[in-house]
Amino acid sequence: MLLGKMLCVFVLLGFSLTSGKLAGGASSSPSCKFPAIYNFGDSNSDTGAHSAVFVQIPAPYGETFFKKPSKRLSDGRVIIDIIAEKLGVPYLSAYLDSLGTNFRQGANFATAGSSILPGFFSPFDLGVQISQFSQFKSRTTELYNNVSSSGEASHDCVIPKPDDFLKALYVFDIGQNDLTLGFQNMTPPQVVATFPNILNRFTQAVQQLYGEGARSFWIHNTGPLGCIPLMALPVELRNVTLDPIGCVGFMNDVAQEFNQQLKEAVTQLRTQLPQAKLTYVDVYAAKFALISDAKNQGFAPSLEYCCGTFSPVFVMCGTSVQVNGTTFNGTACSDPSNRIIWDGIHYTEAANLWVASRILNGSFSDPPVPISGACP
Ligand SMILES: *[C@@H]1O[C@H](CO)[C@@H](O)[C@H](O)[C@H]1NC(C)=O
Ligand SMILES: *[C@@H]1O[C@H](CO)[C@@H](O)[C@H](O)[C@H]1NC(C)=O
Ligand SMILES: *[C@@H]1O[C@H](CO)[C@@H](O)[C@H](O)[C@H]1NC(C)=O
Ligand SMILES: *[C@@H]1O[C@H](CO)[C@@H](O)[C@H](O)[C@H]1NC(C)=O
Numbered sequence: 494m495l496l497g498k499m500l501c502v503f504v505l506l507g508f509s510l511t512s513g514k515l516a517g518g519a520s521s522s523p524s525c526k527f528p529a530i531y532n533f534g535d536s537n538s539d540t541g542a543h544s545a546v547f548v549q550i551p552a553p554y555g556e557t558f559f560k561k562p563s564k565r566l567s568d569g570r571v572i573i574d575i576i577a578e579k580l581g582v583p584y585l586s587a588y589l590d591s592l593g594t595n596f597r598q599g600a601n602f603a604t605a606g607s608s609i610l611p612g613f614f615s616p617f618d619l620g621v622q623i624s625q626f627s628q629f630k631s632r633t634t635e636l637y638n639n640v641s642s643s644g645e646a647s648h649d650c651v652i653p654k655p656d657d658f659l660k661a662l663y664v665f666d667i668g669q670n671d672l673t674l675g676f677q678n679m680t681p682p683q684v685v686a687t688f689p690n691i692l693n694r695f696t697q698a699v700q701q702l703y704g705e706g707a708r709s710f711w712i713h714n715t716g717p718l719g720c721i722p723l724m725a726l727p728v729e730l731r732n733v734t735l736d737p738i739g740c741v742g743f744m745n746d747v748a749q750e751f752n753q754q755l756k757e758a759v760t761q762l763r764t765q766l767p768q769a770k771l772t773y774v775d776v777y778a779a780k781f782a783l784i785s786d787a788k789n790q791g792f793a794p795s796l797e798y799c800c801g802t803f804s805p806v807f808v809m810c811g812t813s814v815q816v817n818g819t820t821f822n823g824t825a826c827s828d829p830s831n832r833i834i835w836d837g838i839h840y841t842e843a844a845n846l847w848v849a850s851r852i853l854n855g856s857f858s859d860p861p862v863p864i865s866g867a868c869p
């Protein structure tokens with residue numbers, strides 16, 4: 494117990510030194526001092542849920558930054574990691590992860606395959622993630638108060654302070670799988686017709702968090718789905734033609750329509766939730782800017798992804814497949830730093846850093862505030 498306490502003091506000191514340094518070095522004037530981050534999303538921001546619940550994500554995932562598989566579907570950091578760094582908060586533990594976790598400064602509810610409405614890629618749709626959050630909040634609050642009244646400090650360092658829920662940043666990056674699910678068996682107009690339902694559920698999620706005291710929301714829109722190799726490469730299978738930059742144009746059109754309606758939903762929420770600050774972030778535009786200008790930005794075309802193959806057989810990154818006595822290996826390219834897409838679906842760390850450096854300073858936000866100014 495005593496050792497636990499000392500470790501906790503040590504760790505907390507370490508954190509405050511780090512954030513002090515970051516805050517001192519930051520040049521932007523607005524400074525919200527978010528004590529915690531709560532994130533809701535899919536594989537674009539999963540930092541451990543999929544690995545904890547289903548199967549460990551294998552090497553070579555993680556090779557660039559963590560030097561080992563690190564529960565993310567990338568070769569390194571995902572955008573929520575870069576957000577955490579920027580705000581001086583430790584990388585978020587996944588709520589569903591039972592080992593080595595620390596929720597003192599937030600939690601990650603994002604799970605690979607999740608959609609806003611229930612779908613069959615993952616059982617952890619946005620509604621489930623929000624109820625996980627509510628449970629997380631009520632149980633940690635009870636634990637915190639019990640611990641404080643009993644004088645035991647053993648949990649202090651791994652659970653949040655109840656007050657911090659009001660001051661935390663709430664991040665969303667979800668919707669891509671609703672589109673992917675839709676395209677499995679619907680025409681583009683049919684997919685678009687599902688948006689009002691999907692966005693109602695999204696609106697409800699934000700309202701529920703507001704009801705729990707959340708005030709600062711940072712909402713990523715969905716990326717250019719038609720440029721994801723998994724959607725664009727099996728052209729024969731999908732019977733589509735690619736546009737000059739290698740994307741399925743109609744899928745991008747549908748993604749942009751989704752984003753337009755998401756933006757309207759956020760505008761409506763602003764009138765309904767007067768004490769909140771809702772920042773809508775055009776991640777689509779940032780990702781598309783990179784993909785459509787890949788060469789000048791020092792990257793290979795987005796279809797030339799780094800790890801795994803589509804032909805002669807489909808092999809997922811980090812796995813191998815035997816066909817006709819030959820083993821095909823989903824190995825990685827030698828230099829992921831010049832690739833946009835890592836495994837045919839997810840972005841490389843290099844692309845995530847490129848996109849994050851543009852979205853976090855506010856140049857793709859509405860209102861145009863940097864993430865450090867995203868509080869009311
Ligand atoms: C808090 O304390 C009460 C009363 O001792 C106990 O019933 C409850 O289970 C405790 N809750 C937690 C989360 O430890
Ligand atoms: C592919 O699309 C073209 C044009 O839309 C259509 O004429 C053709 O029948 C389609 N082929 C298959 C195999 O679906
Ligand atoms: C495996 O063998 C079959 C039958 O000879 C052939 O049609 C197929 O293309 C082969 N697959 C690969 C990946 O070589
Ligand atoms: C895949 O890896 C295995 C084991 O390392 C190796 O024997 C095999 O030749 C590789 N296959 C290809 C197609 O490179």
Ligand SMILES: *[C@@H]1O[C@H](CO)[C@@H](O)[C@H](O)[C@H]1NC(C)=O
Pocket residue numbers: 850851854855856
């Ligand atoms: C944000 O950063 C990008 C890339 O570093 C830069 O091009 C852009 O001008 C910056 N925008 C603002 C508003 O600071």
